[in-house]
Amino acid sequence: MSDAIDLDAYFDRIGYRGDAAPTLETLQEIHRLHPEAIPFENLSSLFGQPVHLDSTSLQAKLIEGGRGGYCFEHNLLLTRVLRQLGYRVTCLAARVRWNVPDDVITPRGHMLMQVEVDGREYLADVGFGGATLTGPIELVEDDHQETPHGLFRLEREGSEYALRIHIERDWATLYRFDLQEQHEADYEVSSWYVSTYPKSRFRHELIAGRADEEGRHVLFNGRYRLYRGTHEVEERHCESAEEVKDLLIGTFGIRLPDVPEMDQRFQRLIAERGTLP
Secondary structure (H helix, E strand, C coil): CCCCCCHHHHHHHHCCCCCCCCCHHHHHHHHHHHHHHCCEECHHHHCCCCCCCCHHHHHHHHHHCCCCECHHHHHHHHHHHHHHHCCEEEEEEEEECCCCCCCCCCCCCEEEEEEEECCEEEEECCCCHHHCCCCCEECCCCCCEEECCEEEEEEEECCEEEEEEEECCEEEEEEEECCCCCCHHHHHHHHHHHHHCCCCHHHHCCEEEEECCCCEEEEECCEEEEEECCCEEEEEECCCHHHHHHHHHHCCCCCCCCCCCHHHHHHHHHHHCCCCC
16 A cells, blocks of 8 residues: 555645745745644544554545544654655654653653754654644754744753643643654554553543644643633633534534534533643
């Protein structure tokens, strides 16, 4: 099966009209547009539907189907696009540290990419929910780097890098990673785990994220937040399944799958009134 992505269809999906040469400017623009057009969401895992990572499935779901996905779907799609454009991409794996206690060890359950442009190395990642990068950042330590949706920095922690985001007047760690190359077989195992393991949060909680000109939109079960910049936050709690669906369709731009039990499941999640991740 070919790994090729229909680049014209992908560019139409994200609204890219620029040059296709493998330059930093091309990477920056694609990296900005991708998370604006294709949301982070876990509806497939939440409703027990399989998540496929081959190019045909990713194109059918994320490009043609009006859906989003989680990190492996987003970043494998972007990896294949970038490689077709001529970039050298090394796939990596990270341990998520976002809202995780210091003494808890997490698995390498997140995908990201190292992209070389003109002899310089950049970190690219369009699949980390509401806190995802909206621009590549250079793979350099202890340097505040600005993206279209906020400040990030990389710090060394032993043999690993830690990616931090400046949010609500503080720095929060998103994940830690090293530069050991990963392969698609590694992601197949990790994706199967996070989408099917009975205790995986993707099986039990609704998570959606999207970044646009307003800011960062985040939905967790029935709790919605809009981050405008790094300090201003708007928050509200949905009171009905219809309100959740309206947010998913309107704010997050998701074409909802046909799931008979969707309303009942959303109503239960609303009742739990969980804390935003």
